[in-house]
Amino acid sequence: MNLGWYPIFLREMLHFRRKLLRLGYIFSAMVIPIIYLLAFGFGLGRDVKIEGSDYLSFLLPGLVAMSSMNNSYTWVSSNLNLNRIYFKTFQIYIQAPIKASSITIGEVLAGMAKGLFASMLIIIVGFLSASEFHITPLFIIILLINCFLFASLGIIAGMKTKSHEDTATYSNFFIIPMAFFSGTFFPIDNLPLLIKAIIYIFPLTHTNIAIRKTQIDSEGLISIAVLIVYALIFFLYGSNLVKKYSE
Numbered sequence: 001m002n003l004g005w006y007p008i009f010l011r012e013m014l015h016f017r018r019k020l021l022r023l024g025y026i027f028s029a030m031v032i033p034i035i036y037l038l039a040f041g042f043g044l045g046r047d048v049k050i051e052g053s054d055y056l057s058f059l060l061p062g063l064v065a066m067s068s069m070n071n072s073y074t075w076v077s078s079n080l081n082l083n084r085i086y087f088k089t090f091q092i093y094i095q096a097p098i099k100a101s102s103i104t105i106g107e108v109l110a111g112m113a114k115g116l117f118a119s120m121l122i123i124i125v126g127f128l129s130a131s132e133f134h135i136t137p138l139f140i141i142i143l144l145i146n147c148f149l150f151a152s153l154g155i156i157a158g159m160k161t162k163s164h165e166d167t168a169t170y171s172n173f174f175i176i177p178m179a180f181f182s183g184t185f186f187p188i189d190n191l192p193l194l195i196k197a198i199i200y201i202f203p204l205t206h207t208n209i210a211i212r213k214t215q216i217d218s219e220g221l222i223s224i225a226v227l228i229v230y231a232l233i234f235f236l237y238g239s240n241l242v243k244k245y246s247e
Helices: 006-020 023-044 055-085 090-095 100-129 137-160 164-181 193-199 203-211 218-243
Strands: none
Touching (some): 023 055, 023 100, 055 137, 055 203, 100 137, 137 164, 137 203, 164 203, 203 218
């Protein structure tokens, strides 16, 4: 069994553990979702009903999806960019007798771990604040796929960017629009058809659709299939970028 990915994953987890020892890091991971939760969830509270439940219960799965996206993507893209351009530790991976797919797996799993950690913080807040909020096995599966997908996208961004500032540019053009327009804060059913068609291209849209399902239906199956296709494309493309790396 090839465990070439494990040293890379372990290194990132040791780095992550050092960050966890700083109390400010945990709060920084929660601050943006908590702001949204306070401003939208508790602000509108239970006075607004969406899809048969109060707005807070509708919002929480979207915040979990958004938080897992942000943290999985940012951890991988930023670390890979810094290790490749500034610290030059990524070149050690390339020179080592490790397959490109193993490097990609190690980095993606590390990104997933951070995304899941940030998501768990929101889930805990959700259980404490919303009586109708609950998670299902389907919820967990979609969360794992979402973390894998955006960690793989982080590989692509980390390999493509030419400076650390470029990672912010990628985030501004791709991650932030998805966070706001993919059904995190409001249902997309009543949007104009053209805008709705564009929004359905975003992978986070399908995460928000599937993660709110209590059981699988035809719409959920389509969204899961779309997420899996995106995840495979991003992972394979990221592995190819690692394989062809020659800086």
